[in-house]
Amino acid sequence: MNKVLTAGTLAAAAVLLAACGSGQVGGSGGDSVQNNKSLVLIPGQQAEPFYISMQCGAEAEAKKLGYTLTTSAPQKFDAALQTEKVNALGSNPPGALLIAPTDDTAMLAPIQQVANRGTKIVQVDTALKDSSVAVSSISSNNTEGGQLAAKTLADLVGGKSGSVLVLDTIAGTSTTEARAKGFTDELAKYPNLKSIGVQFTQNEPEQAAAKVTAALASTPDLIGIFATNLNTGEGAATGLRNAGKVGQVNLIGFDASPSEVDGLRKGEYQALIAQDPAMIGRQGVDQAAAALENKPVTKTMSAPLHSITKANMDANSQYFYKQSC
Numbered sequence: 067m068n069k070v071l072t073a074g075t076l077a078a079a080a081v082l083l084a085a086c087g088s089g090q091v092g093g094s095g096g097d098s099v100q101n102n103k104s105l106v107l108i109p110g111q112q113a114e115p116f117y118i119s120m121q122c123g124a125e126a127e128a129k130k131l132g133y134t135l136t137t138s139a140p141q142k143f144d145a146a147l148q149t150e151k152v153n154a155l156g157s158n159p160p161g162a163l164l165i166a167p168t169d170d171t172a173m174l175a176p177i178q179q180v181a182n183r184g185t186k187i188v189q190v191d192t193a194l195k196d197s198s199v200a201v202s203s204i205s206s207n208n209t210e211g212g213q214l215a216a217k218t219l220a221d222l223v224g225g226k227s228g229s230v231l232v233l234d235t236i237a238g239t240s241t242t243e244a245r246a247k248g249f250t251d252e253l254a255k256y257p258n259l260k261s262i263g264v265q266f267t268q269n270e271p272e273q274a275a276a277k278v279t280a281a282l283a284s285t286p287d288l289i290g291i292f293a294t295n296l297n298t299g300e301g302a303a304t305g306l307r308n309a310g311k312v313g314q315v316n317l318i319g320f321d322a323s324p325s326e327v328d329g330l331r332k333g334e335y336q337a338l339i340a341q342d343p344a345m346i347g348r349q350g351v352d353q354a355a356a357a358l359e360n361k362p363v364t365k366t367m368s369a370p371l372h373s374i375t376k377a378n379m380d381a382n383s384q385y386f387y388k389q390s391c
């Protein structure tokens with residue numbers, strides 16, 4: 067009896083596996099993992115120095131560990147475009163997917179579908195609100211980054227009073243939201259500095275420039291701007307340049323793109339909070355490999371941040387982001 071039951075159970079399992087392989091189980095719409103040595107990186111956006119630097123770190127680590135890593139980047143930081151990239155993995159899901167979700171809620175369903183087919187998920191940089199689908203999540207401590215930006219601004223202005231604008235990207239972006247909150251909470255500790263609120267720019271430099279132009283017109287005592295990522299920073303610098311206000315309004319940027327670093331040298335930015343995207347990519351590959359090799363995996367990891375000013379920039383050039391590997 068036992069033998070019959072065992073054989074029956076095995077037969078059922080075989081049918082289930084075959085169905086799974088042809089994409090018929092769980093409505094996942096794709097095949098199951100065939101190659102455990104393949105990794106895919108889906109960053110937030112193509113041709114952008116933060117993600118290029120992350121890709122460089124990930125590629126070097128994958129090579130070292132004997133994995134292949136391919137990158138498939140959406141043209142813009144946009145959940146619909148990123149979903150297309152995730153869905154395209156359907157016929158050939160990788161052993162692990164390293165992904166920077168562009169929306170903390172909308173990206174859950176497509177990522178879950180890939181996970182259902184056996185792919186290990188590692189979040190790099192941004193994260194979903196419900197991160198349980200990921201075996202590991204690696205990011206800068208963005209709340210602390212925002213706090214560091216506020217402290218840096220307070221130090222720069224000394225006791226002077228004035229208003230401060232925060233430029234965020236797109237609602238639902240976990241990283242920039244945490245930076246804006248960390249900044250706003252910390253700024254509240256300085257009675258001489260008053261926040262005039264957080265404005266969204268859709269991650270478009272042109273929109274950031276326009277918000278700065280409007281804030282300069284409506285708020286004559288504007289003393290500082292916190293730009294929560296490189297696109298908002300580059301746009302804010304353009305806004306200040308157009309209005310002839312460079313150096314009069316303190317601009318604290320996040321990230322260290324070639325254009326931001328150049329702007330710091332020219333005095334357009336007073337400080338940059340640089341991340342270490344190459345380390346995030348490297349650690350992402352390490353965690354993916356550990357998961358695939360059944361070794362211990364760390365659920366959440368934090369990468370360091372660096373406050374860079376004109377005075378210390380030459381000693382910190384290792385944190386400048388790359389345009390190519």
Ligand code: T6T
Binds near residue numbers: 116242296297320341
């Ligand atoms: O600041 C980075 C990244 O950390 C953020 O999640 C989105 O924007 C950047 O890629 C810079 O553009």
